[in-house]
Amino acid sequence: MSLIDERELRALVEQAAEKAFRKVLREGPPPPNVSERWVPTAHLARDYSIAQATIRQWIRQGKLRSMRVGRALRVSFADFERLISTPSAEGDRDLSPEELADRDDALDHSPEQD
Numbered sequence: 001m002s003l004i005d006e007r008e009l010r011a012l013v014e015q016a017a018e019k020a021f022r023k024v025l026r027e028g029p030p031p032p033n034v035s036e037r038w039v040p041t042a043h044l045a046r047d048y049s050i051a052q053a054t055i056r057q058w059i060r061q062g063k064l065r066s067m068r069v070g071r072a073l074r075v076s077f078a079d080f081e082r083l084i085s086t087p088s089a090e091g092d093r094d095l096s097p098e099e100l101a102d103r104d105d106a107l108d109h110s111p112e113q114d
Helices: 003-027 041-048 052-060 077-085 090-094 097-109
Strands: 038-040 066-069 072-076
Touching: 038 041, 038 077, 041 052, 041 072, 052 072, 052 097, 072 077
Parallel strands: none
Antiparallel strands: 038 072, 066 072
């Protein structure tokens, strides 16, 4: 193969790779919202005096979005703030976050009544 052929071949490969890369970027999943804060459950538990088990229960119930970063489980701080600031029923005001999560979990797993 001559030097000119090798250069042309390299240019073709580079163009094809760039085209494929751009296609993957266009069709791939949307990038995460970089302005959104993802906070470790340990920090939330400490700062808000809530058991980590309660936070994990809210994740299982679909009330909080979560992701793992290394070994740390992180949740969306916006979701967390929304969840703890949601006005609750009159009788719920005396319940702790753990009691509310337990109650909600029991309701989710109770047999439906017809």
